[in-house]
Amino acid sequence: MSDCGCSLLVLGQEEDRDYTMDDYAGATPRWCPGCGDHGILTSVQRLLEEEQLAPERTVFVSGIGCSSRFPHYLKTYGFHGLHGRALPVATGVKLHRPDLHVFAVMGDGDCCSIGAGHWIHATRYNMDMVVLLLDNEIYGLTKNQTSPTTPQGHPSNTQPRGSWLPPLNPISTTLGVTNASFVAQTSDWVPAHLYATLQAAYRHRGFSFVRILQRCPQYSTAMFDSYLRDPSKTELLVHERGVDVPEIAGIYPNRRRHDPSDLNAARGLADDTGLARLGVFYRNENNPRYEETRHLPPHSADERLALLAAEFDRHAI
Amino acid sequence: MDAQVGASTLDAPSETPPRILRLAEHTLEIVCDPGEGAQKCGQIFGQASARMGNGVWTVEIIPAEIQPPARTPAGVSGIRIRIGQGPITNWGDEAHLVVAFNEQVLLGRHELDAFAEDAIILVENSWATDSDERIRAQWAEAMAQLTTRRYRIIEVPMEAECLEVVDAPRRGKNMFVLGMLSWIYQRDLALVRELVAQSFRKKSAEVTEMNHALLDLGYRWADANLDFRFEVPGTPPAKPMLVTNGNQAIALGAIAAGMDLCAMYPITPATSVSHYLGEIFERFGGLVHQAEDEIAAAGVAIGASFAGKVAFTVTSGPGLALKTEFLGLAVMTEVPLVVVDVQRGGPSTGLPTKVEQSDLLAALFAQTGDAPRVVIAPATIEECFNAMITARRIAETFRCVVMVLTDANLATGVQPWWRPELDRRWLADPVDQSPVPEGARPYEWDPATGLSRRFIPGQPGGMYTLTGLAHDERSRVAYTPDVHERGCEMRSRKLAVLQSALKPPPLHGDAEGDLLVVGWGSTKGAIEEAVDRARAEGLRVSSTHLTFLSPLHPGLVELFSRYRKVMTVEINYSDPPDAQYITSENRRRGQLAWLLRATTLVDVDCWTRVPGQPLRPAGIHAAIRDALSQGRSG
Numbered sequence: 001m002s003d004c005g006c007s008l009l010v011l012g013q014e015e016d017r018d019y020t021m022d023d024y025a026g027a028t029p030r031w032c033p034g035c036g037d038h039g040i041l042t043s044v045q046r047l048l049e050e051e052q053l054a055p056e057r058t059v060f061v062s063g064i065g066c067s068s069r070f071p072h073y074l075k076t077y078g079f080h081g082l083h084g085r086a087l088p089v090a091t092g093v094k095l096h097r098p099d100l101h102v103f104a105v106m107g108d109g110d111c112c113s114i115g116a117g118h119w120i121h122a123t124r125y126n127m128d129m130v131v132l133l134l135d136n137e138i139y140g141l142t143k144n145q146t147s148p149t150t151p152q153g154h155p156s157n158t159q160p161r162g163s164w165l166p167p168l169n170p171i172s173t174t175l176g177v178t179n180a181s182f183v184a185q186t187s188d189w190v191p192a193h194l195y196a197t198l199q200a201a202y203r204h205r206g207f208s209f210v211r212i213l214q215r216c217p218q219y220s221t222a223m224f225d226s227y228l229r230d231p232s233k234t235e236l237l238v239h240e241r242g243v244d245v246p247e248i249a250g251i252y253p254n255r256r257r258h259d260p261s262d263l264n265a266a267r268g269l270a271d272d273t274g275l276a277r278l279g280v281f282y283r284n285e286n287n288p289r290y291e292e293t294r295h296l297p298p299h300s301a302d303e304r305l306a307l308l309a310a311e312f313d314r315h316a317i
Numbered sequence: 318m319d320a321q322v323g324a325s326t327l328d329a330p331s332e333t334p335p336r337i338l339r340l341a342e343h344t345l346e347i348v349c350d351p352g353e354g355a356q357k358c359g360q361i362f363g364q365a366s367a368r369m370g371n372g373v374w375t376v377e378i379i380p381a382e383i384q385p386p387a388r389t390p391a392g393v394s395g396i397r398i399r400i401g402q403g404p405i406t407n408w409g410d411e412a413h414l415v416v417a418f419n420e421q422v423l424l425g426r427h428e429l430d431a432f433a434e435d436a437i438i439l440v441e442n443s444w445a446t447d448s449d450e451r452i453r454a455q456w457a458e459a460m461a462q463l464t465t466r467r468y469r470i471i472e473v474p475m476e477a478e479c480l481e482v483v484d485a486p487r488r489g490k491n492m493f494v495l496g497m498l499s500w501i502y503q504r505d506l507a508l509v510r511e512l513v514a515q516s517f518r519k520k521s522a523e524v525t526e527m528n529h530a531l532l533d534l535g536y537r538w539a540d541a542n543l544d545f546r547f548e549v550p551g552t553p554p555a556k557p558m559l560v561t562n563g564n565q566a567i568a569l570g571a572i573a574a575g576m577d578l579c580a581m582y583p584i585t586p587a588t589s590v591s592h593y594l595g596e597i598f599e600r601f602g603g604l605v606h607q608a609e610d611e612i613a614a615a616g617v618a619i620g621a622s623f624a625g626k627v628a629f630t631v632t633s634g635p636g637l638a639l640k641t642e643f644l645g646l647a648v649m650t651e652v653p654l655v656v657v658d659v660q661r662g663g664p665s666t667g668l669p670t671k672v673e674q675s676d677l678l679a680a681l682f683a684q685t686g687d688a689p690r691v692v693i694a695p696a697t698i699e700e701c702f703n704a705m706i707t708a709r710r711i712a713e714t715f716r717c718v719v720m721v722l723t724d725a726n727l728a729t730g731v732q733p734w735w736r737p738e739l740d741r742r743w744l745a746d747p748v749d750q751s752p753v754p755e756g757a758r759p760y761e762w763d764p765a766t767g768l769s770r771r772f773i774p775g776q777p778g779g780m781y782t783l784t785g786l787a788h789d790e791r792s793r794v795a796y797t798p799d800v801h802e803r804g805c806e807m808r809s810r811k812l813a814v815l816q817s818a819l820k821p822p823p824l825h826g827d828a829e830g831d832l833l834v835v836g837w838g839s840t841k842g843a844i845e846e847a848v849d850r851a852r853a854e855g856l857r858v859s860s861t862h863l864t865f866l867s868p869l870h871p872g873l874v875e876l877f878s879r880y881r882k883v884m885t886v887e888i889n890y891s892d893p894p895d896a897q898y899i900t901s902e903n904r905r906r907g908q909l910a911w912l913l914r915a916t917t918l919v920d921v922d923c924w925t926r927v928p929g930q931p932l933r934p935a936g937i938h939a940a941i942r943d944a945l946s947q948g949r950s951g
Contacts (some may be wrong), residue, residue, distance in 0.1 A: 026782070027793070056777045059624065071782040072794065077774040078782030079623060081616075082646055088613035092620020092628070093774070095606060096578055100624060100774055118616075121609035299602040301575075305739045307601055308572055312736055315559040317368040 023055055024048045026075045031066060034217035036188030037134060041073055043195045044103075044132075047202060048076070058101040061090040063115060065107035066141045067134035067214075084115030087122040087131070091290075094127045098291045102129040109139050112148040112168055123177040125290040126207045130198070133170055133209070136216035137223050144219045151223055170211045171270040171281055175263065181206035181287040183266070184243070184280040187213040189228055190252075193236070193278055196243040200280060206289055213276065227276050237269065237279025339548045342372075342401030343502075344409040347494060348426055349418035350387045351380060351394040354491030359396030360731060361495055361512045365504050366398070367560050367733040370551025372405035373398065374842070376931060377729040378426075379670040388444075388455070390425030397431075400502075400549050406697070406842025408730070410935040412436055414501070414547075416494050418475070419444055420459040427463060429930075434467050437545070439497065441490070442472035471543070473497070478538055482530045489531045496535020502547050506536060557736040563701045563727030564589040566734070567657055570705025571629060572601050573737070575744030576655070578628040580606045580617035585669045586725040587631045587659035611636040615643035615656075622652050623783065624774045625748040627712050629655035629705075634663045634676055641683050644718055646785045648688040648808060651760065651771070653712035653719075655705065660724040660838075662929050671929030672725040674838050675889035677908040680720045681867050689809045691715070692867035694722040696841035699734035700864070701727055706743045713745065715811045716771055722866070724888070726839040726931045753779035758790040760807075767810035812868040819865055821872035826852060826859025832945055833880035834860040835921070836887065837909055840932055844886050847937035858941050863909070869916060877919045884922040884944050885910040886937055891925040 024045045031037045048058065058076040062068035064083035071078025077100075081089050090104040104122075111119050111133050122131070138156065139145040145158040149170065153162040174183045182204040186197040194212065201208035215224050227233050235254040238244040242260045249255065254275065258265060260283040270281055299307070347355040356377055363375040378395040385392030399409040411433040417423035417440045426432065444456045463470060479486035479493050492513065499509050510529055517525045561569070567590050571579065579598065581591045594605045608614035614630050621628040632640060637658050647654045660676045662668025680692045691711055695704040701723055708719040753772055759781040761769045769790075772779030781792045787801045788794055795801075825845050836844045841862045848860045859880070863870055877883045887907040892899045906914070907923035914921050924940040926932060 054777075055780050057775055059774050060782075061620070072784070074782075075780050077772075077780050078784075079620070080782055080784040080786070081619075082642055082785060085612065085616045085643065088608065088616025089620035089623070091606075091608075091613070092578075092580065092617035092622075093624040094620075095604065095617065096621035096626070096628065097624040097774065117609055118613055121613070294604055294606075296599055296602045296604065301741050301744050304572070304575070304601055304744065305741060308569070308739060311569065311572075311597060312559055315561050315565070316736060317364065317554075317558050317560050317733060 019049055019052055019055070021045050021049050024075055026071075026073045029073045030069070032217050034215070035066070036136065036212075036214035036216070037067055037070070039188045039191055040132070040134060040194065040212055040214065041070065043191060043198055045074070046195060047198045050199065051202060053101050057099065058103070059093050060103045060105060061086045061093065062105040063107070063110035064141075065110050065139070066136075066216075067105055067107040068110065070105040084110050084113070085118065086110065087115060087118040090129055091122060091125060091127060094129055094291050095294065098128075098295065102127075104129060104131045106131070106133055107140075108133065108135045108137060108147045108149045108170070112170055112173075119174075120177050123174055123207055123209065124179045126179045126181050126287050127291050128205050128207070128289055130201045130208045131210065133211045134214045135170065135211050136214045136220050137167070138216055138220040140216045140219055154223065156219075169270065169273065172267065174209050175267050175270055175282055179287050180209070180282065181284050182208040182280070183282045184209070185211045185213070186278050187224075187227070187276070188215060189224070190248060190278065192245045192248050193243065196245050197278075197280070200243050204283060205285055206287060233275055235275040235277045237277055237281065239280065241283060242280030333544075335544050335546045337546045337548055339550070341549070342399065342405065342409075343414065343547055343549050344397065344399040344412045345414040345416070345498070346378070346395060346397045346412040346426060346431065347416045348378065348393050348395035348422045349491075350392060350422065351384060353394070353418050353487065355395040355418070355494075357516065358491040358495045358498075359398050361509065361516060362498055362504070363398050363400075363731055364512050364560055365499070365509045366400045366502070366551065367558065368508060369505060370553040371549055372401040372403050373560075373731070373733055374405040374408055375399075375731040376408045376726065379729070381668070381670050388419050388421040388452070390421055390428060393422035393425035395422070395426075402550055402552070405732070407846060407934065408726075408843075408931050410933045415439065416498070417441065418490060420456050420463075424459050424462065427466075432466075432468065435469070437469045437471065438463070439471050439473050441475045443474065443476045445472070473538075478534060479531060482527060482534055489527065492528045492531035493535035493538070496532040496537075497539040499532070500536045500539035500546070501543065502549065554733070558733040559736045560731060560733045561698060562589075562729055562731045563695075563698045563723055564659065564729070565593050566698045566701035567631070567705055567721070567723065568593045568597075570702040571709075572598070572603065573702065573739065573743050574706045574709035575626065576629055576705075576709055577603045577626050578606065578618065578621045579603070579631065580608050580614040580621070580628060581631050582608050582611045582614045582636060584611070584633045584636045586661055586728045587633045587636070587657065589728065590631045590657065590659070611639035612643060615640040619643060619647050619652050619654055622647075622654050626745045627653045627655060627709050629657060629709075631657040631659065633659050633661050634679075635666060637676060637679060638683070644690070645684050645686065645688050647718045648684070648690060649785050650783045651716035651769070651808070652783070653716055653771070655708045655712050655719050655721065657721045657723065659728045660722060662927065668929045670725065672839065672888060672931055673927060673929070674722075674724060674840070674887050675908060675927070676722060677837070677866060677889070678911065680722055681912070687805050687809065689717075689812050690867060691717055691719040691812065691815065692722060693719065693865055694838040694863070695727065696838055696862055696864065697734070698727060698730065698732045702734075702737065709745060711815065714768075715815060716769065717811055722838060724839050730839070748775070749773055750775045752777040759783070759792045760788070760790045762790065762807040765810075766814045767807035768814070816865075816868035816871055819868070819870050821876060822861045822863050822870045824859055824861050824876075827857065828859070829879040830857035830859050831881045832856070832858040832941060833877060833883045834858065834937075834941065835863065835883060835885045835909065835913065836860065837863045837866060840886060840888060843932045843934045844937055846934040847941060850934065850938045851941045856941065856945055858945070866909070866912070869912070873913065874917045874919065877917060877921070882922065882944060883913075883919055884924055884940075885913065886932065886940065887923060887925045888927065888932060889925050890927050891923050
């Protein structure tokens with residue numbers, strides 16, 4: 001038996017069956033009514049079904065926060081770990097088991113604050129995984145504290161006279177990292193766009209970073225209200241290599257054709273935050289993927305022992 | 318030959334053949350500015366000695382900075398080599414022979430009392446006539462200070478001699494010194510030449526030739542100018558042996574344990590594990606992942622372990638501090654993990670290149686909540702290898718975190734050890750991808766043992782979400798009192814079960830007596846040597862050495878009861894018992910003493926030091942005498 005040819009073993013066992021939405025349903029979500037996470041969960045379940053991902057070969061890794069309850073509500077393997085540390089764990093899973101489908105789910109505190117260092121480096125590793133930033137621009141689970149993406153001036157329990165600083169821009173930040181390969185933005189309240197973006201992210205081979213603007217009914221609904229009430233404040237970035245959702249064209253009149261291979265244009269659009277831009281900012285399939293760069297052929301136990309004996313010879317007296 | 322041998326103090330060479338002193342053991346040091354190659358020279362000398370059947374222990378002397386100012390006592394770099402007729406288990410007491418590339422580094426070691434009263438010192442003497450007046454003055458001052466001792470100082474014109482072969486003698490001196498030492502200790506020159514060639518195998522043939530020429534030059538110079546030689550007979554080993562340092566042994570052990578992933582972040586003195594693995598691991602299908610930080614290194618190892626074979630991470634004190642939160646997660650979620658902590662001086666950044674044993678309590682307890690972990694401490698380089706195999710197996714069987722505590726002494730110490738007979742049972746099994754039986758739960762704890770079967774992604778039917786929150790057998794988040802009580806109990810129970818499979822620690826000396834010395838980790842050789850000296854004087858002292866620190870070996874209470882007094886010897890801080898303000902109540906004791914007192918209720922004393930160096934047998938010997946005389950007077 002091969003020592004570490006686990007992917008081959010799995011292939012042999014894979015059943016030829018149709019997975020339904022039910023096959024991906026875990027515990028009943030306990031997010032607040034009206035929380036944007038519900039819709040995101042449904043979109044993700046649809047994606048899993050559409051792509052027919054075997055639940056046992058799919059791993060959702062999360063950090064800590066409202067959004068990080070995500071894996072519990074799915075019936076795949078899940079890893080609900082530490083605040084800010086979803087990406088190192090996801091990196092370990094993918095590095096050791098490139099045969100698994102890996103998703104990381106984080107909130108804005110998780111990804112952009114306590115885990116910001118990992119975010120930069122995981123982007124650079126560019127491992128083939130889908131990374132969802134559920135950005136409600138506030139700390140929800142700990143009850144209303146300012147996050148790095150909270151709009152300037154927005155009051156919270158920690159900054160009651162309004163957030164002191166301009167918010168960190170997760171799209172610009174990711175686009176600034178060497179080897180970034182897929183950067184997109186969507187929102188929980190445009191389900192068709194959300195789904196299309198998730199699918200594009202899944203189908204991209206590399207680190208697919210999706211920032212999802214997500215309403216928190218308790219603490220941050222107001223921040224997103226104007227986008228819901230006034231569609232002219234949203235701009236869809238459309239392209240055949242990005243996403244284009246014709247059925248929402250009637251609702252959102254602002255459509256900009258943006259070629260996601262144009263990094264400079266992507267950066268310009270990301271920096272200009274006057275409009276909520278939904279779509280794929282950047283996509284490049286040619287960037288190296290760390291798990292492939294580091295891929296090694298498996299060894300049998302006998303091979304390993306023979307090699308070890310040879311290594312001992314080098315130190316022998 | 319116009320060498321100024323013996324110019325400063327002593328005997329001129331005579332025409333008579335050199336005196337040959339036959340010795341049971343000898344300790345030498347080679348000291349220089351960093352980058353001058355004393356360590357390479359010493360390592361080859363040590364290897365040659367091991368091959369000739371001597372017991373050998375080498376320890377590197379490392380300044381904390383890469384390039385400290387040249388010619389300063391604090392910047393001393395080098396190596397100590399102790400060789401003997403029989404096995405050598407520690408770095409010994411004082412050096413009997415010293416080779417110094419300048420008088421300032423010599424002074425540095427002199428000030429640390431590293432040399433025997435009658436040590437022979439061979440020192441580069443070009444500084445005496447240096448064009449820089451300040452250097453000449455420094456030389457004169459240093460020599461005045463050194464001659465207050467009974468050292469025999471022999472000036473050696475190393476640079477001047479090396480000019481015969483090379484233009485820039487600073488870079489070739491170490492091979493000249495190796496030649497000198499080979500003559501003095503009657504090493505097999507052909508063997509030394511072979512080892513030199515091996516060490517330069519990646520360089521061009523000319524480089525090897527030049528180094529051979531320097532080696533021969535040193536050998537001939539010593540033959541023509543020195544009046545003494547040493548003979549430390551060796552017995553070629555009956556079985557094949559390996560010569561490595563402790564960090565290499567850790568790396569080899571990880572491979573022998575079948576592990577495939579080492580996630581790390583650079584930190585002294587642990588990094589050389591990953592240097593060596595970086596060189597060889599891929600051949601075995603293994604990866605070294607250099608993470609963006611210590612935290613991520615732990616996270617990557619945990620992610621990999623969760624999804625497959627047990628992974629490991631290597632670090633040192635400050636890195637361990639950063640990994641703490643992740644280690645708690647691994648305990649809580651029962652993800653198997655091996656963590657190697659190559660201890661250095663602390664707290665904080667402390668003494669990056671120096672030895673200390675002060676992470677013991679951190680290894681056990683540096684954690685919020687109750688987070689039981691297994692802690693083992695290899696005492697020798699061979700045990701570093703074995704510890705990784707044991708650690709991997711325990712981590713897997715008990716679904717737990719296993720900490721392997723080594724230290725800077727083991728990390729850089731080089732010693733011959735028996736070549737292991739490889740055993741495929743050491744290797745991790747292939748990753749289980751078989752379907753999980755219906756109804757099986759991810760934490761189906763056996764109520765008696767706390768053990769449960771681990772589900773691995775890829776196993777059909779095993780899907781669950783691991784969580785660092787309190788959870789029940791199905792890994793469902795639950796905050797009810799009974800669920801948390803039960804989880805804590807099951808995770809703790811595993812340690813008791815592991816302990817039930819352990820043996821009492823082996824005893825060195827008689828089964829009863831006046832004093833039992835208890836040690837752990839790299840101090841074993843020095844402790845046992847000190848105990849042997851004390852026993853030879855008729856003192857009723859024995860020692861034991863603990864490999865398992867968590868859980869502790871069984872039988873300690875009964876063992877301790879057979880001695881009038883029990884005392885730990887450790888390289889960590891304890892308050893001196895007789896200092897002002899210190900009472901037996903407020904005295905902060907050594908870390909093992911602390912642990913043993915808490916678990917055995919025996920009044921365990923301690924003798925600890927934090928010199929940033931390995932303990933010397935003589936120091937421990939004196940402590941044993943003190944402990945016994947106190948016992949009598951009290």
